[in-house]
Amino acid sequence: MTDAELLAAYRDGDEDAFAVIVTRHKAPLFSFILGMVQDEGAAADIFQETFLRVIKNISRYEERGMFRAWLFSTARNLAMDHFRREGRGTISLDAPVDEEESGATMADSIAAPAAHGPEPSLEAKEDREMVLRAIAKLPAEMREVLLMREYSGMSFKEIAAALDIPIGTALARMSRAVARLRKDLCTPQNTKRS
Amino acid sequence: MHTAKHEEELILYSYGELEGDELKAFEAHLASCPDCSGKLATLRAAGTALKDAQVNPPRWIVENVEREAAGKFRFTFKYVFRTLTPVAAAVAMAALLILPQGEPQQAAQTAHWNDVSDTALTELHTQLETARYDIEYGTDYVTEFEIKAAGVEGRIPAQNKESKS
Numbered sequence: 001m002t003d004a005e006l007l008a009a010y011r012d013g014d015e016d017a018f019a020v021i022v023t024r025h026k027a028p029l030f031s032f033i034l035g036m037v038q039d040e041g042a043a044a045d046i047f048q049e050t051f052l053r054v055i056k057n058i059s060r061y062e063e064r065g066m067f068r069a070w071l072f073s074t075a076r077n078l079a080m081d082h083f084r085r086e087g088r089g090t091i092s093l094d095a096p097v098d099e100e101e102s103g104a105t106m107a108d109s110i111a112a113p114a115a116h117g118p119e120p121s122l123e124a125k126e127d128r129e130m131v132l133r134a135i136a137k138l139p140a141e142m143r144e145v146l147l148m149r150e151y152s153g154m155s156f157k158e159i160a161a162a163l164d165i166p167i168g169t170a171l172a173r174m175s176r177a178v179a180r181l182r183k184d185l186c187t188p189q190n191t192k193r194s
Numbered sequence: 195m196h197t198a199k200h201e202e203e204l205i206l207y208s209y210g211e212l213e214g215d216e217l218k219a220f221e222a223h224l225a226s227c228p229d230c231s232g233k234l235a236t237l238r239a240a241g242t243a244l245k246d247a248q249v250n251p252p253r254w255i256v257e258n259v260e261r262e263a264a265g266k267f268r269f270t271f272k273y274v275f276r277t278l279t280p281v282a283a284a285v286a287m288a289a290l291l292i293l294p295q296g297e298p299q300q301a302a303q304t305a306h307w308n309d310v311s312d313t314a315l316t317e318l319h320t321q322l323e324t325a326r327y328d329i330e331y332g333t334d335y336v337t338e339f340e341i342k343a344a345g346v347e348g349r350i351p352a353q354n355k356e357s358k359s
Contacts, residue, residue, distance in 0.1 A: 010263070018263040022256060030251040035244070044255045051259040131243035150244045155211055168202070175201040182236040 003067040011058060022051065025068070028151040029075060035147040036079040038136055046082060050075040066161075072152045073162040076144055083140060134184040142177035145170055196229050204230050208237045 001009070001020070009017035029050065034043040053074055054061075061070065135143060148159050156174070160167040203220045206212040212220055224230050250256075 015264045019260050027248050027250050031248040047251050048255050055263050128243040171202040171205050174205045178233045178237050
């Protein structure tokens with residue numbers, strides 16, 4: 001069933017339909033949020049609040065085949081609210097975490113078993129951790145486009161609509177993100193030893 | 195020559211969003227542009243790293259969300275009680291109060307509460323609030339009857355009227 005069909009079923013009283021929606025979107029959505037806020041505790045809160053808002057507004061949602069956009073833009077706005085409360089726009093993996101929270105970040109997920117495929121080599125893990133650290137250092141507005149494209153599966157046209165920006169702006173932010181990543185990953189301390 | 199347009203096209207190309215003549219033109223450019231080639235490799239490395247880093251949220255968070263989604267229906271009372279609850283007992287008792295003396299009842303008969311005494315309504319209200327509290331705070335009780343706003347309407351098991359005590 002499509003998201004639209006599941007939402008319609010849920011509105012008609014089928015609780016299981018909503019569980020299917022959650023199962024379908026939970027990993028990419030949580031990963032997007034975690035990539036934005038870089039804190040598992042905050043990401044869990046934002047994930048829950050995102051779906052609570054969906055539940056609360058389900059009767060007012062008009063299906064235009066854009067549920068994913070609605071879901072991810074809601075999460076993105078909550079992440080931005082989180083940044084404003086925290087008073088920061090960029091997150092570093094080296095930033096101190098709340099001692100009461102697990103503080104797991106996206107780079108920590110590299111230590112956990114991969115969702116797909118065989119266990120990567122140690123060198124591959126280090127390379128990926130290096131890339132994730134570089135992504136975490138990107139300004140939020142650059143990082144959100146990259147993360148949203150990778151995790152939501154939306155096109156850049158859809159992302160631009162969800163973020164309420166011109167597609168040229170979305171592509172420009174992505175382009176600057178790539179340039180920064182390349183510069184960061186190609187610095188002497190990050191280049192592989194031959 | 196590398197231009198700003200190539201920067202945008204690189205992004206679209208890397209995600210398969212470039213088509214037709216634009217795709218062909220960019221592929222020709224890519225073959226001779228080390229800047230674009232380097233950035234494409236960086237973008238693909240980022241995509242791989244992010245894909246491998248995809249994780250599920252904690253299980254308890256998912257359960258919270260699912261519980262909240264189920265709880266959306268608590269005030270329409272479309273759930274089913276797993277055990278006999280005070281609410282079901284109150285509904286049955288209130289139904290007995292309005293049924294004619296000695297009249298046999300049909301199975302799953304709808305009861306209309308317009309003539310129910312104030313005492314019975316008050317008790318019913320109390321029992322319903324108790325059930326609502328239980329539902330809201332995590333017990334597994336659910337109910338089978340629909341509650342209308344003003345009167346009370348519900349499906350109850352067939353009951354023969356018993357003498358009032």
